Amino acid sequence: NKSAVELGRQSTASITAGSTTLTDATITTADIGRSVIVRNAGHGGTEAIPTLLCAVIVSASTGQATLSAAASLTVSGAVSTYYNRDTDITVIGGLWDFNNGNNPGSPNADGYYNSSHMTKFRRVDGLMLKGMTFKSNAVKYGINLADVTDYKVINPTFDTFSDGCHISGPAYRGVISGLRGKTGDDYIGVTARDYKY
DSSP, rough: OOTTTOOOOOEEEEEEETTEEEEEEEEGGGTTEEEEEEEOOOOTOOOOOOOOOOEEEEEETEEEEEEEOOOSOOEEEEEEEOOOEEEEEEEEEOEEEETTTTTOOOEEEEEETTTOOOOEEEEEEEEEEEEOEEEESSSSOOOEEEEEEOOOOOOOOOSSSSSSSSEEEEEEEEEOOEEEESSOOOSSSOOOOOOOO
C-alpha cells in the first residue's frame, strides 16, 4: 500500500456542520474504507481556528459518502484528500537519532524543527511500535500518531527535545506502556483536534 508515501487523490467537497454526509462528485463505492481529510471542517474547530476533519468513509454512493465523524463547520468547495489505509504495521527496536547534525532542514524562530518528527504514522489500523529508542536535541516528537486504530506503543526510550509520544486525532483503541528516559515536554501528549497533519 502506497498511502504512506503518496499524497492521495485530491478534490473539493461540501459538508454541513453536525453532518456526516460528504458531497463530492469524485466519490464512488470504491472509496469505502478510505480516509478523507476535509480542510476547515474539523471537529473541535471554530471559525477563528479551523481544523481538519479527518474521518473514514463508512458508506458511499456516486457523489456522496457517510463519514465516521461529523463536521464541526460548514464548508463548500473545501479541499478534500482521500487516502488508502494501511494495516498491521510493526516496528521493533532501532535507534532514531536526530542529534549531532542529523536534523532535517532549518530550525524555526523557536529553535526547533516544527515540521519534523522522528517518526510519523498516519492512517494505520493495527500499529505496533515496540522497544524503539529516540534521541533528539531539536526535532519535535519521537513518535507522532494520527488517524490510527488498534495501536500499541510498548517500551520506548526517550531522550527528546519535545514530546516522547504525541497522539493527534483521530485515534482509537490504543495502549501506551513502559515509557522510559526523559523528554523536553510531555512523555505522552494527546491532542483532541485533528490538525497535526
